[in-house]
Amino acid sequence: MAKSAEELYEERLKRSLDAMQLKLPDTVPVIPIIQAFPMYYAGITIQESMEDISKAAEAWDKFLADFDPDMTQGPLLSLPAKVMERLDLRWFKWPGHGLPASKMYQYVEGEYMKADEYDEFVFDPTHFMLTKWLPRTLGALEGLSKLPLIRDAMWFGWFSIVGAFGLPEVREAFETLTDAAEELAKYNAACAAYVEKMKKMGFPSSYGGFSWAPFDLVGDTLRGSHGIMTDMFRRPDKLLKAIEKMIPISIEMGVGPAIASGIPLVWIWLHKGCAGFMSDEQFQKFYWPSLRALIMGCIEGGIIPVVYCEGDYTPRLEHIKDVPRGKVVYHFERIDMIKAKEALGGIACIMGGLPNSLLVLGTTEEVKEYCKWLIDTAGKDGGYIMASGALVDEAKPENLKTMFDFTHEYGYEVYT
Amino acid sequence: MAEDLVKALVDLSEEEALKIVQERLDAGDAPLKILDDARSAMTIIGDRFSEGEYFIPELVYSGEIMTEISEIIKPKLAKAPDFKRQGKVVIGTVAGDIHDIGKNIVVLMLDTHGFEVHDLGVDIAPEKFVETIREVKPEVVGLSGFLTLAYDAMKETIAAIKDAGLRDQVKIMIGGGQMDNRVREYVGADAYGPDAMAAVSLAKGWVGGK
Numbered sequence: 047m048a049k050s051a052e053e054l055y056e057e058r059l060k061r062s063l064d065a066m067q068l069k070l071p072d073t074v075p076v077i078p079i080i081q082a083f084p085m086y087y088a089g090i091t092i093q094e095s096m097e098d099i100s101k102a103a104e105a106w107d108k109f110l111a112d113f114d115p116d117m118t119q120g121p122l123l124s125l126p127a128k129v130m131e132r133l134d135l136r137w138f139k140w141p142g143h144g145l146p147a148s149k150m151y152q153y154v155e156g157e158y159m160k161a162d163e164y165d166e167f168v169f170d171p172t173h174f175m176l177t178k179w180l181p182r183t184l185g186a187l188e189g190l191s192k193l194p195l196i197r198d199a200m201w202f203g204w205f206s207i208v209g210a211f212g213l214p215e216v217r218e219a220f221e222t223l224t225d226a227a228e229e230l231a232k233y234n235a236a237c238a239a240y241v242e243k244m245k246k247m248g249f250p251s252s253y254g255g256f257s258w259a260p261f262d263l264v265g266d267t268l269r270g271s272h273g274i275m276t277d278m279f280r281r282p283d284k285l286l287k288a289i290e291k292m293i294p295i296s297i298e299m300g301v302g303p304a305i306a307s308g309i310p311l312v313w314i315w316l317h318k319g320c321a322g323f324m325s326d327e328q329f330q331k332f333y334w335p336s337l338r339a340l341i342m343g344c345i346e347g348g349i350i351p352v353v354y355c356e357g358d359y360t361p362r363l364e365h366i367k368d369v370p371r372g373k374v375v376y377h378f379e380r381i382d383m384i385k386a387k388e389a390l391g392g393i394a395c396i397m398g399g400l401p402n403s404l405l406v407l408g409t410t411e412e413v414k415e416y417c418k419w420l421i422d423t424a425g426k427d428g429g430y431i432m433a434s435g436a437l438v439d440e441a442k443p444e445n446l447k448t449m450f451d452f453t454h455e456y457g458y459e460v461y462t
Numbered sequence: 463m464a465e466d467l468v469k470a471l472v473d474l475s476e477e478e479a480l481k482i483v484q485e486r487l488d489a490g491d492a493p494l495k496i497l498d499d500a501r502s503a504m505t506i507i508g509d510r511f512s513e514g515e516y517f518i519p520e521l522v523y524s525g526e527i528m529t530e531i532s533e534i535i536k537p538k539l540a541k542a543p544d545f546k547r548q549g550k551v552v553i554g555t556v557a558g559d560i561h562d563i564g565k566n567i568v569v570l571m572l573d574t575h576g577f578e579v580h581d582l583g584v585d586i587a588p589e590k591f592v593e594t595i596r597e598v599k600p601e602v603v604g605l606s607g608f609l610t611l612a613y614d615a616m617k618e619t620i621a622a623i624k625d626a627g628l629r630d631q632v633k634i635m636i637g638g639g640q641m642d643n644r645v646r647e648y649v650g651a652d653a654y655g656p657d658a659m660a661a662v663s664l665a666k667g668w669v670g671g672k
Contacts, residue, residue, distance in 0.1 A: 139560055145585075149558040149611050271563050275519035276526060279474060322657060325517050402610050403644045436640060440610045 054248030058116040062250065062431070066350055066395045068372040070428040074421055074457030075116035076450050077252055077397065079354075079377075081123050081437035082150050083446070084109035091148045093141035096127035099236040106240065110247055112443075113450055117252035120240040123437075125151065126233040132226045134185030137267055150439050158182045159268035161277070164284035167268075168291050170197055183267065186226075189219030241307075254304030254349065255312045260292035260336035262317045274318065278328055289336045296336075297343030304349045312344050313352050320357025334365050345373045352377060352397070356436075363389035379435040383423045396424045397431040400449065405434055405441040410448040417452050421460060428461070467496065471503035472510075474520060476527050483531050493538040500531045501545075504574040511571075512659040518567060521658065525570045547578040549669035552594050553604035554582030555638075556615035561608035564638055564658070568604060571658040577602075577665060588615075588622035595628050602665045603632045605651065608639035616649040624650075633668040635661060 049057070057072075064071040085095045088105035095102035102124035110118075127140060137158070140151035158179055159167060167174045173195060181191040192213050194206040210216050241251045258266065264285065265274030277285045300312035318324065319333040337353075344351040351374055358380040359366070366376060367389045377397035378386065386396055399420055404413055417432065424430040432453040438446070467486070470479040479500075486496050507524050510516040551572050555562055562584050569581045580598050582590060595603060603623070605616050616636060623629050634651040637660070646654040652668075655661045 145560075146558060150609055152560045152609070154560065155563070272522055272526070275522045278519055279523050280476070323518050325519075328517075328519065401642065401644075402640055403613075403642050406610050406613060407644050407648045436610075440613070 049248075051246060051248035055245055055250060058248065059250040062117045062252075063350075065428055065431050066352075066375050068392065068395060068429050070461060072458065073455075073461055074425050074430060074432050074453050076114075076432045076453050077117045078113075078115050078433055078446070078449070079398075079437050080109070080115075080118060082148075082439040083441055084121075085124075086148075086440065087112075087443060091141065092124075092150060093127070093147040095121070095124040096140060096151075097142070099124055099126065099233050103236060103240055103243075110244070110249060113447065114454075115249065115252075115450070117250045118244070119252045120237065120244055122237045122240075122253075126230060129226050129230045129233065132222065132229060133187060136183050136185055153266075155270050155272075157270040157273050159264075159273075161269075161273065161281065164281065164288055168284075168287050170195075171291065171295070173197065179268065186222045187219045189213070189215030189217070192216050241309075251307075251309050252352075253311055253313050254307040254309030255300040255302065257296050257300030257312055257314050257340060257344075259314065259316050259319065259333060260289045260296050260340060261319065261333045262315075263292040263296055264288045265318050271318075275324075278324070278332060282332075285332065289332065293336050293339045293343070296340045297347070300340075300351075301344055301347035301349050304344075305347065310349050311352055312349050313354060314340065314344075315354045316356055319362065320355065320359055321361050323357065326361060329362060330365065334362075338368070341369055341374060345370060350375060355379060355381075360385055366390075367393050369394055375431070377431075377433060383420060387424045387426070391427075391429060395429045395431060398433040398435055399424070400432065400434045402434050402436045402438065402441070405438065405445045405449065408442075408445060410444055413445045413448045414452045417449055418456060421453065421456055425457065425460065432457075467499045468503045468506070471500055471524065471527060471531075472506050474523055474527070476523075476530075479527055480530060480534070483534055487534070487538060493535045494543060497532065497535050497539075497543060500528060501574060504528055504570075508571050508574055508659055508662065511657075518563075521567050521570060525567075528570075528574075545576065548576045549602060549665060550578045550580070550598055550600035551602045551604055551665060552580045552582065552591065552598055552600045553606065554586035554591065555584040555606040555608075556612050556619055557585060557587050558615050559607045559609055559612045559638075560584045561638065562606070564608075565604075565606035567658045568606070568637065568661045571662050572604075572665060575662045575666070577669075588619040591619050592622050592626045592628065595623060595632060596626070600632060601669050603634045604661060605634065605636045605649075606638045607636070607641055610640050612638065612640070613645055613648060616645070616651070620650045633664075635664050637661060 061071040062075045065075050082092050084105040085092050088108045090101055090105055099121060102121035106121050137154050137156055138151055139145050139154055141147045141149055177191050177193050181188045192215055193210050244251055304312050319329055341351045354377045356379050359378055360382045363385055371393055374394040375397055376394050378399050381399055383399050390396055404416055467482045470482055483496055511521055555565055569579050572579045607616055635653045635655055636646055636651045637655045643654050653664050655664055
């Protein structure tokens, strides 16, 4: 007898959480990290999906009709192009805005916080974000740079805030924000609706909130890659102060939304801590302690941190294994999986490691072999979730299907 | 003095290195010699990267210090420095991909190791690669890509080079985030390199062979 969507939902949720918490699941869960694939699969362009989220949702319907992830995220990665366009977002190019209609959106390097702005950023991050970062990164909000020091509003200090609204550029910025908010509401509503829809179809949602390593919060969209790398040499103390300031911010970014959504997972996307991008000493000094604080903050908030380790994390294993047992998931893009299991077995759940190039260019036999190897290596006694190394855009559908089907079948064999 | 500059730069003592450059200029040292010493420091830094002692931040930082040194020296030169070049490389990130952190480091290391590098930038159409190869006649072509969308762009670029009758005249290497040997085979490149020093090694090997 076929299972009901409700039964499938509970089964998949339990399977996923069991693996994450190092309990033995009924089979190896598949939690793919899917980006543009449903659009290619449904035959629409990425541009279309970003300009009209209902098209993205339809593409996801087709995807979920043929594939059976144990958790997945729905169309939220079809970012709202009209909102980004309206606000003139500077650090992104996307299809229809600097890129062809079916090429994935990409980050544009820039320095949105200058080297000499550390002190003011740390002293009052809100003022910096409001009057410098927002105007610099969202061109249409240039007027916000005219806002006064809101922290000085006590007594009649608020006169200056009111006064600012007499400036045409400030008014314009707020009108633009109102327009953008209306457009964004459609995207937010569609994403929330899809979480509910997926539940009715039997699929748990794989995100409750997102966050980033405190180092990356300073490095990604504030200082930029060149900036953050040279800051480690030129102004290490200021950098460390800024990183420390980011710790509670990184926790609240992820945990609040996760609790509110009822989905106890925070996805933490790491960027600069991988092999090659810093030395072991730099990792220990600048990257890990604050990241660990974020991980602990999630755990203390009752949330499971799913830490996506972009790049190769093999040299970092000896540090990242220092976390409470059964509370953390590490998703690896590239890793020596044997060493990973040695370091993390019985401590944290391992996810990923399947090369995207295999999904794009390999044969179904090769995919099967690799999945088998991953499960044999990392999945003994549980604690492993199948996923590709990086977000899936291009992939041969039969390869992706093999990843799902073989993993579920073989995992069931191994765990019975 | 020469050793002082080399040591300061290799140790990434920015202030010290710039101070020595100025002192040497004031003392009447040949600007070209100072630049040369700085470049040999960069070679040592590249070696330390190969050996796993230095990483990308050291390359980026030393690259910046090197640029600062060049900015002090260049106005003092009677003519543009004419370093003996061991070969020419045309490099760029392929169509549809705008990532360049890795590529820029490759360019820095190739330049430091004596190659004449023509860096086309990012999101480069196959035709642009072909045009530049025709013009520059490099021994080596580097294709950079970060995402899986780069696979077909690289394949098309190499096909365009072949169609232009230029494939036999160049060796092609690929690198970047989602690239690997499987991709190398798919796109028809000669080699895949995991980092900047691998690129230098490959380029040297090919040029040396001529």
